[in-house]
Amino acid sequence: xxxxxxxSRAAEAFPAGxxxxxxxxxxxxxxxxxxxxxxxxxxxxLLFAPTIARxxxxxxxxxxxxxxxxxxxxxxTCSLAxxxxxxxxxxxxxxxxxxxxxxxxxxxxxxxxxxxxxxxxLPVIMMSIDGETSRVMKGVQHGACDYLLxxxxxxxxxxxxxxxxxxxxxxxxxxxxxxxxxxINILRNGSEDDEDRHLTxxxxxxxxxxxxxxxxxxxxxxxxxxxxxxxxxxxxWSVDLHQKFVNAVDQIGFDKxxxxxxxxxxxxxxxxxxxxxxxxxxxxxxxxxxxxxxGGTCGGNMQSDHINKTIKGKFGLKSSTNMQQDWELTxxxxxxxxxxxxxIVANVAHVSEMNRVAPAQVIASKKGLVNGAQxxxxxxxKGMLPSIKEKACKPLHDERPVMQLxxxxxxxNYSISEGYSCLANPDQDHEPCFDHLPSSQPLVTLATxxxxxxxKDLYEMKPLxxxxxxxxxxxDSVSIQVKHGLVNLQDTGAIxxxxxxxxxxxxxxxxTCNQGCFPLTCEVSLKSKSDLDSMPEDLHLYSVxxxxxxxxxxxxxPEIYQYIDSVPASEVQSINWCEGSEPSGEYLYDPVxxxxxxxxxxx
Amino acid sequence: xxxxxxxxxxxxxxxxxxxxxxxxxxxxxxxxxxxxxQLASMKKNLFDQGYLDEQFYQLEExxxxxxxxxxxxxVTLFFRDSxxxxxxxxxxxxxxxxxxxxxxxxxxxxxxxxxxxGAAKMKNECTSFREFCNKENREGCLRSFxxxxxxxxxxxxxxxxxxxxxxxxGPVDKATHSGN
Numbered sequence: 167x168x169x170x171x172x173x174s175r176a177a178e179a180f181p182a183g184x185x186x187x188x189x190x191x192x193x194x195x196x197x198x199x200x201x202x203x204x205x206x207x208x209x210x211x212l213l214f215a216p217t218i219a220r221x222x223x224x225x226x227x228x229x230x231x232x233x234x235x236x237x238x239x240x241x242x243t244c245s246l247a248x249x250x251x252x253x254x255x256x257x258x259x260x261x262x263x264x265x266x267x268x269x270x271x272x273x274x275x276x277x278x279x280x281x282x283x284x285x286x287x288l289p290v291i292m293m294s295i296d297g298e299t300s301r302v303m304k305g306v307q308h309g310a311c312d313y314l315l316x317x318x319x320x321x322x323x324x325x326x327x328x329x330x331x332x333x334x335x336x337x338x339x340x341x342x343x344x345x346x347x348x349x350i351n352i353l354r355n356g357s358e359d360d361e362d363r364h365l366t367x368x369x370x371x372x373x374x375x376x377x378x379x380x381x382x383x384x385x386x387x388x389x390x391x392x393x394x395x396x397x398x399x400x401x402x403w404s405v406d407l408h409q410k411f412v413n414a415v416d417q418i419g420f421d422k423x424x425x426x427x428x429x430x431x432x433x434x435x436x437x438x439x440x441x442x443x444x445x446x447x448x449x450x451x452x453x454x455x456x457x458x459x460x461g462g463t464c465g466g467n468m469q470s471d472h473i474n475k476t477i478k479g480k481f482g483l484k485s486s487t488n489m490q491q492d493w494e495l496t497x498x499x500x501x502x503x504x505x506x507x508x509x510i511v512a513n514v515a516h517v518s519e520m521n522r523v524a525p526a527q528v529i530a531s532k533k534g535l536v537n538g539a540q541x542x543x544x545x546x547x548k549g550m551l552p553s554i555k556e557k558a559c560k561p562l563h564d565e566r567p568v569m570q571l572x573x574x575x576x577x578x579n580y581s582i583s584e585g586y587s588c589l590a591n592p593d594q595d596h597e598p599c600f601d602h603l604p605s606s607q608p609l610v611t612l613a614t615x616x617x618x619x620x621x622k623d624l625y626e627m628k629p630l631x632x633x634x635x636x637x638x639x640x641x642d643s644v645s646i647q648v649k650h651g652l653v654n655l656q657d658t659g660a661i662x663x664x665x666x667x668x669x670x671x672x673x674x675x676x677x678t679c680n681q682g683c684f685p686l687t688c689e690v691s692l693k694s695k696s697d698l699d700s701m702p703e704d705l706h707l708y709s710v711x712x713x714x715x716x717x718x719x720x721x722x723x724p725e726i727y728q729y730i731d732s733v734p735a736s737e738v739q740s741i742n743w744c745e746g747s748e749p750s751g752e753y754l755y756d757p758v759x760x761x762x763x764x765x766x767x768x769x
Numbered sequence: 770x771x772x773x774x775x776x777x778x779x780x781x782x783x784x785x786x787x788x789x790x791x792x793x794x795x796x797x798x799x800x801x802x803x804x805x806x807q808l809a810s811m812k813k814n815l816f817d818q819g820y821l822d823e824q825f826y827q828l829e830e831x832x833x834x835x836x837x838x839x840x841x842x843x844v845t846l847f848f849r850d851s852x853x854x855x856x857x858x859x860x861x862x863x864x865x866x867x868x869x870x871x872x873x874x875x876x877x878x879x880x881x882x883x884x885x886x887g888a889a890k891m892k893n894e895c896t897s898f899r900e901f902c903n904k905e906n907r908e909g910c911l912r913s914f915x916x917x918x919x920x921x922x923x924x925x926x927x928x929x930x931x932x933x934x935x936x937x938x939g940p941v942d943k944a945t946h947s948g949n
Contacts, residue, residue: 295881
């Protein structure tokens with residue numbers, strides 16, 4: 167892989183050669199943007215989407231006249247989104263990013279961007295003369311990663327590479343590779359650019375190395391021998407593939423769906439669980455958006471309601487103590503400067519059947535703030551609620567949903583009492599656990615456990631997207647994206663706060679792929695309630711992804727609280743949930759991650 | 770003696786002196802410098818009177834050796850497209866009952882186009898047209914559209930003059946050499 171370039175040189179070289187596709191119906195703008203792309207040293211392609219209203223000869227004349235002023239090598243013409251997608255697919259054109267006008271007469275810009283995002287997994291930027299909040303919101307909802315106002319300035323165009331880079335970072339996290347070489351393969355496959363590689367090397371070296379260390383220590387050859395993880399080329403979701411995917415989902419039943427099931431049903435060689443998982447995420451987003459459109463207004467409350475409905479009361483975890491935890495969602499709101507945050511607290515409840523997935527989600531709580539009988543799942547999110555208009559206007563990378571999720575594995579055969587007692591008596595038992603954590607250390611304690619499922623099922627938890635069909639479910643497996651933020655639980659009184667701080671840049675989560683146990687990844691430090699009352703305007707977001715599934719966890723309580731101090735960013739954390747398990751894994755904390763978090767509960 | 774006059778570069782500081790010394794021998798230069806001044810003031814007027822805005826400067830900055838007539842090409846393209854669009858809107862306005870949504874879409878396009886070259890006055894008129902459209906005020910739309918058309922025509926004329934002058938002033942070395 168070569169030595170990474172010095173940062174400055176890499177930074178200069180990096181965005182050059184970025185492959186940009188611009189879609190617009192305005193020939194004048196196409197010409198201007200083409201020139202701008204050249205000036206940025208980007209490799210641009212233009213898609214001219216003229217109105218076909220008049221059709222026929224007039225259209226041809228228009229098109230040819232436009233083509234005469236643009237560089238023929240770099241411009242394609244098509245008027246409909248479907249055609250555009252077809253062209254993109256057909257050419258297997260490798261683009262890094264797509265910039266599309268929103269208001270094209272015959273091509274639905276929003277539809278185009280959604281499909282491009284879904285199928286081709288490219289970052290899409292919307293463009294328009296119209297900067298109205300509703301329009302920007304719509305763009306966001308359709309998955310746009312940025313929104314440019316016309317007239318577009320050179321400096322804005324110069325910055326678009328950040329979206330490509332961010333997406334790559336995301337992909338890295340999604341990918342379940344544990345070898346540094348595999349990660350590099352992904353980078354290579356994702357981008358032919360030398361510069362890209364160098365820059366990503368630069369910044370990812372550190373945690374990649376750690377990843378590797380973790381792997382070497384914990385994994386042995388298991389992961390590497392798995393052929394599906396060896397080379398992860400970027401999967402292009404063609405129409406056929408997507409159709410297979412949709413069929414599989416329909417067959418399984420949307421509320422019971424999980425990547426592993428889908429993967430099995432689809433039976434496509436070379437397709438990995440991760441591909442399916444990330445595609446599933448997008449698909450859900452897409453559907454929820456559709457549903458939102460059909461469902462009318464959607465306020466912040468409604469979203470919480472949705473989640474309330476879907477999660478409520480279906481989960482239970484029996485504890486061997488007399489503590490009954492039920493899944494409940496408690497809505498709470500934390501008001502801060504300009505927005506409302508709605509939070510959801512879900513309490514772990516009893517899962518009746520052991521051979522179903524039992525989500526063990528327990529939230530550690532701080533002493534004095536926790537109602538001992540209840541452990542909860544805290545989610546707090548902000549910014550993505552439609553009611554929060556001011557925030558929605560901002561560029562996406564400033565606005566993050568915030569979710570804090572703490573989980574705790576529990577199984578019937580799991581001796582809960584110790585664990586719970588630890589929590590239940592926070593005064594005594596909790597203290598030692600969290601004592602050593604300086605309050606400024608944000609850590610997230612997460613674990614999920616599942617059962618009867620292949621370990622490879624991973625999902626992402628997202629709290630925001632409503633329109634989930636009622637889930638009669640147990641959590642199969644949940645991969646949590648933990649965002650830094652404030653969680654304020656009025657009811658249970660447990661408050662966890664993640665401070666944005668680079669020190670949790672590298673937190674590792676344990677994931678195993680074959681057996682067992684996936685312990686937590688990081689812990690959340692608990693602060694006193696007063697500290698958390700105000701949400702900082704700027705929250706760094708850390709995403710913790712891909713918690714694995716646990717099967718038949720049979721750890722004893724105290725082990726749950728075994729964790730490694732995550733304070734120094736460079737340290738690997740692993741938590742041993744299960745005896746004999748070999749957990750390892752990692753969470754990457756991405757401070758600029760903008761992805762949404764939904765909460766999914768699956769059967 | 771060859772002097773390079775780059776377009777829109779006032780050389781007013783140098784000019785009077787040159788003028789004084791070279792008046793008799795190089796009348797072309799005086800002519801050229803006069804044109805230069807004319808060009809500069811024309812441009813200044815366009816901005817001061819609000820016909821053009823910042824975006825026009827951006828276009829000028831994009832112009833370079835690889836595309837030396839970039840600004841003019843863009844402007845030409847704009848007027849070609851926008852004239853067609855204006856004609857469409859005219860037609861659409863004749864129709865009864867009025868399809869305000871369609872009108873709004875047209876105007877949105879026109880506004881977007883106008884923003885590409887920095888046609889400020891025209892853009893503003895487009896905005897007020899859209900406001901009338903939202904209120905479904907047909908009379909207002911008709912009146913507003915007349916203004917849009919007017920601004921469009923005025924700007925077109927002004928820019929045509931500007932570019933013509935620019936052509937004359939631009940390759941000045943031709944003018945200075947030919948007479949010698």
